Every structure is written in structure tokens, then in C-alpha cells.
Amino acid sequence: MKPRASAPKHGLAAGEAGRPERADWTVDQGWKRYTAEEHAVWKFLFERQSRLVPGRACREFEAGMRDLPIGADRIPDFRRLSDVLARRTGWQVVAVPGLVPDEVFFEHLANRRFPAGRFIRRADQLDYLEEPDVFHDVFGHVPMLMNPTLADFVQAYGEGGLRAQRLGVLPNLARVYWYTVEFGLVRQDAGLRIYGSGIISSYAESLFALDDPSPNRIRFDLARVMRTRYRIDDFQESYFVLDDLEDLLELASVDFAPLYESVRGLAEWEPGIVLPEDGVLSRGTGSHHAARR
Template sequence: MLKPENPLRGDYSQMRADYTVDQDWAAYTPEEHALYRRLVERQSRKLPGYACDEFIEHVNELLSDGIPLFEVANAILGRATGWQIVGVPGLIPDDVFFTHLANRRFPVTVWLRKPEEFDYIVEPDVFHDFFGHVPLLMNPVFADYLQEYGRGGMKAAALGGLGYLARLYWYTVEFGLIDTPQGLRTYGAGILSSGGEILHCVDSPAPHRVRFDLMRVMQTEYRIDRFQDTYFVIDSYDQLFRETAQDFAPLYARLRGLPIIDPSVTVGGDTLIPLARHHDLNRRSAA
């Protein structure tokens, strides 16, 4: 394997059997710390009115001057919910990922994007993983949901359910919206770490915002190369936990007989959230 241009990026040569690596915090350059601070500053300005309260409540507890030191964050996480983050060199196999989640370990990529990738990056980096995902691990119900998801994932391969489970992760953990008394907010890490989609998912009239339905979510394909055409909206993290803490085997059996739904369309049975209602709630909240 060729040595990557950035020795922290995608270097799997030092990983352990569980795909974890040490975070060589001393190897980050001043320029990388400065870039991370710029990313945090850009995104933090966009959180009010768009990010869920639970994210905003905890994100500042985990901020540091530059790229965070995982062991410091782990002390905070451990006290809050018993979760830990583990360094990984990049994308890891599904079974390894699920095993980490099932044991309350969240894999965080150790390398940072380049300056020219400031607005968009194909693979998750330390900013996406840490800033986008870790704050909600401080919320006990969401933390339990993610563990249940990992436990379900450990069984999914044998049941032919990996594709369906990937859609559930995509439309909740990465790109989920939640309906609050103040209006729509996002809790999805892919949105919370995106400079553009955090505004698009709440304000734009283009996407469909559909009330969460587990079967509908697992039937729906998703986009990886542009903003989402459809977002699914939960009522609470308790709802997520309840939906996940069940036997998925009969659901997978039913899903195999159902068509895959294009994300750009709505179907019969969808409950859509009108954008006007959300904007009205937002105005009242601001007042």
C-alpha cells in the first residue's frame, strides 16, 4: 500500500485487529488546528434555529482549541453516558463498526480534511465524526439508541438486512430531523457538520419532510452526492429507541417483498410536515 500524502489519512498500517489506532495528537500541524477551528467557528454560527437543543447543549462541553484530544473527551463522555470514542484510520467494515457501537464505542477518524475540502469532503474526517456525532452521545436516550442500533447491526448480515439498516442510519444518525415545539431542528451529523445542508434541510421548500415510519425509512434509497431529497422527522429520541429495540427479522422478511422507494418521490401513507408550519413556529420562538 502506498503511503498516503497525509500520514494520518487512510493509513491502515498501524491499526489493531478491531481497526482502532492511537490518536497521534502531537502530529497535527498548527495549520490543521487552525483549519479545525475555522470549521467549528463556521458551523457554530449556524446552529441556533437549526440544530436540536440537545446538540447545542453539549457541543460546547466538548470543544477545544483546535482538534480535540480524544482522551479528554472520553473523560467527559464516560461520566455522562458511559460511551467512549476510539480512533480509526478511516472507513471500517460494517461488522467492526456495529461491534464498536454495541459496546458503546464510537469510531472517530483521526485525520482532517485539506483546506480545499473545507466545504465538502467525500469520506468522514475528524471534524465530521467528532463535531457532528459526539455531542449527542452525551444524551442518554440517543446514546442508548445508537447502542441498540449496533446490536441490531451485529445480527443484520445473517438476516440479509445490512442494506435496510444502512438506510436507517443514514436517515436518522446522519440526516435526521426532529419536530420540536420551536419548529424543525436537525440532529443528524451529516447535516450538523455541513455548511450548506444545515440551512437547506430546514428552510428550503425543495425537499420532502416525512414523518418517521420505520418501514418507509428502510425502503428509501438515499443520495450521497448532493443534498437529500427527503428527510424523515422523528417526534423524540424515545421514538427512535422504541423503534430500534425490537426484532428486525420479520421486518427484513417483509421488506424483501417491497419495492425500493426513490428518495425524490412521496408515496401513499406519507405524512408531510408543511414548511409554513415550521416557519411560523420559528418566528414565534424568535419572538
């Protein structure tokens, strides 16, 4: 049997070969160069998630999807997405080759530019991809940027990221982004709902985050999250839950400098730990990760 070719790397993950000419790492999306096979991968992923997320995604995500020029038949044109986003929240989508350096990422966010990878995964990578591709970035992130609260929070995160780099505390702030924008849950009238892009763009994690007994679901606490490591190789062991998406506005206005000092040098917590002071909504069994150890 012929071995399957390894997946190509993009952007920062590809080293010097992935660095584009522009200092801000933006590239032309090259929409007309997408192949029929690439559009077919988008169609499969879009239709599969669109069947799954009703009743799982938060109402703000569903509203964003309704109002964007986004559908199953083709990979969206970033220019058309940006036209609608700019009118609603002042954001635009800019194409990048893949992962970008932290300082570039923060600079874009601070100026309401969302850097989206222009490549799409191969047909043999439908269920797992190490790098964020156009499906993760556009399906997962862009609908939420139509919401003013999330739009303001992500801009504030970009500004905060630039400060955190200067202070040498970026890992603490990165965990806030991870457990909110990427893997956040929120309580709404009908129950727990997904707003994090890393969940909502993943078929398997959309099921795991809400239905599986394995993970912990814990009320969001900023200092707690800043000290909690996360998984990049598997489903999350704990999800942190907002009482309301509007709580992100309070986070956006927090002076993080005293918080960084308060947690500096303190022990960091493993992803699956439950602390006595946690507001536990459901304590997980840990069975998924125990079986894989």
C-alpha cells in the first residue's frame, strides 16, 4: 500500500518557506484559484456542521450565519464577507497563508482585521487538522464577529496581546482567548450553548463539549483560567462557561496588569483539575482522556 503523503505546512508552521513578502503576512486570497475539489471539501464540512449546530450554537452565532454571504456551494470570498462585517462591526477578513507570528496576529486583531488562513484541508483530513484552515477561521470565527460584544472583545484581546508580549506574560493571556473565543460555552435560556470557534467548527467536539460525560464544565473565572493549561492535541478536559456573552465586555475593560502580578509565580493547573472553589456546572468523569493515557 502506498503511504499517505504528509500534510503540507502553511504560514509560520512552514518556516521560512511559509513567510510571505508582506510584513503583515497578508496575501491575496486567490479565490479564483480554488479547485472544484477544494470547494467540495468546504461543502461537505459546511453541510455537516450546519446540520449539527442548530440547538447547540449560541443564538449570536446563528444570527451571524444568517446575515453573512456564506453558504455551502463555495468557499466564501473574503472581500464579500468584509463588506458585510465592516457595515455591522467595523471588522474585515484578511487572507494569510496560515499561522502567523503572535505580534502580527495581535496587531491585526487590535485593528479589527481577522487573519484567516486561505488554504483548506484535504479530503483525507476532514475530522482533524493541526493548523487552522479557511473552514475553521471563516465558519468558526467570522459569524461571531458580527456580534458587537464579541467584536469588541476580540479587538481588546489584540491590544492586550501586544501589552502581554512586552510584559512577558503572554501564556496567561493566551489561555483567556483559548477558553473563550476558541473553546467557550455560554449559558442561554435553552441551556448550554457553544460560542467558541474551535468547538463550533469541529463535528466531534461539538458533540463532546455538550453531550459527553467526560469533560468538566466550570463557571468562568478570569484568574482561574489564566492559570489553567489547555489541550492542543485532543478534546478539552474542561470547558469554562460564561453566564452571558455580555460578560466579555467586562473582560475587555479589565486592567490585566494587576492580575498578571497576582498570578506570577503561582502554580499552574492541569486542564482536567477541579478546584474546591470552582463553580462546577457538571463534574466530568475524565473517562475520555483516561482511556487515551
